Ligand SMILES: Cc1ncc(COP(=O)(O)O)c(C=O)c1O
């Protein structure tokens with residue numbers, strides 16, 4: 001399998017090389033040259049498999065030729081054995097034909113564990129084989145950071161630098177990152193927002209000269225293809241549990257960087273019958289504005305009760321635009337240039353094509369709290385604010401009540417006590433056993449100005465490579 005850049009002007013890479021990179025040299029994102037496609041019979045034959053076995057079947061075509069089959073199988077088995085629920089991605093029913101897929105049973109209680117626990121193992125394997133060191137540089141609005149640190153901290157050959165927006169992640173999220181100590185783990189609180197952190201990460205990938213040629217950067221954000229790959233699997237898992245593939249399923253996905261929902265789009269292109277994908281956003285609704293008005297335009301980033309989705313510049317949207325433009329990298333470059341200048345829209349027929357599959361909805365803090373309360377009263381299920389945005393959007397956008405609707409439950413409510421309290425449900429979720437002493441653990445992080453040079457100097461000074 002080869003991977004090509006969305007901007008059409010970079011060398012094609014193998015999985016192994018794509019794993020060890022972030023942005024392509026032309027500024028684009030890597031995508032597979034072509035997708036594996038499964039027949040309905042093939043998918044049907046996976047019914048009843050464990051999550052790990054299903055994951056192997058879905059992902060192996062992407063790594064074939066780079067990672068030996070047995071090694072990959074073992075990595076996957078180890079990854080999902082570390083989840084606290086035997087089903088790994090269990091479904092909870094909210095109503096007739098309405099479900100939440102709980103993606104928060106991994107070690108850091110968010111969907112990021114599905115990919116980052118595996119990514120850490122893949123990196124360890126490839127870097128050890130090559131006898132190479134790498135610097136992991138990532139941006140987080142709260143969840144990617146702890147999952148990346150947890151997933152990669154045992155890798156022998158990496159230094160990890162994670163940027164989070166200062167005072168803009170929940171206390172639980174911050175503590176999850178900053179209480180994991182290790183000489184090679186560095187948390188940086190940037191006096192800015194998530195977009196600032198992410199743009200510093202992207203600028204650093206584009207020009208790595210600040211590392212003085214000692215080593216190279218590896219991405220843990222969803223710009224890294226391996227992240228998306230692992231997130232495709234749970235769409236197959238949910239479908240098989242609900243009578244797919246001989247029946248179509250719809251999904252509502254709490255969305256920020258467009259990685260998780262893009263994985264659903266790929267699952268569909270790989271042969272899984274998916275009826276509808278709902279892009280569920282908070283007030284940072286650039287994607288909803290695009291889907292409803294064909295206007296792709298940055299607005300001021302707001303701080304909400306769903307901080308993990310306080311994202312304006314949505315990295316993976318470029319991967320969808322690439323397909324909407326018939327995989328024409330030059331045409332896409334034009335759209336991205338217009339976006340950089342302030343505003344972009346796409347040809348009407350391409351925009352209409354996107355709307356065949358995707359719907360979108362935006363949910364404010366008040367509606368988020370009201371949904372947490374309503375669902376709790378209806379079912380005693382306590383949703384986190386991001387999942388609540390997914391459920392509300394699913395209910396507003398649903399096209400066909402006969403088609404099962406699955407909202408991705410992207411995080412555990414214990415990570416977001418402020419929203420849970422404001423919802424008025426009158427219960428407070430407890431930290432799981434392995435995190436019970438989280439608030440007693442010592443924290444270590446560095447606060448830096450919103451300044452690329454300052455961040456790069458910090459990385460330079462603190463990396464071991
Ligand atoms: C809890 C939670 N829900 C939803 C999202 C949005 O996912 P994506 O960025 O893949 O769109 C994030 C962050 O990415 C998150 O941490």
Ligand SMILES: N[C@@H](CCOP(=O)(O)O)C(=O)O
Pocket residue numbers: 139140141142143144145220221222223256257259308309315
């Ligand atoms: N919501 C994320 C933001 C980064 O998204 P990613 O999926 O590209 O890593 C977070 O919680 O950090």
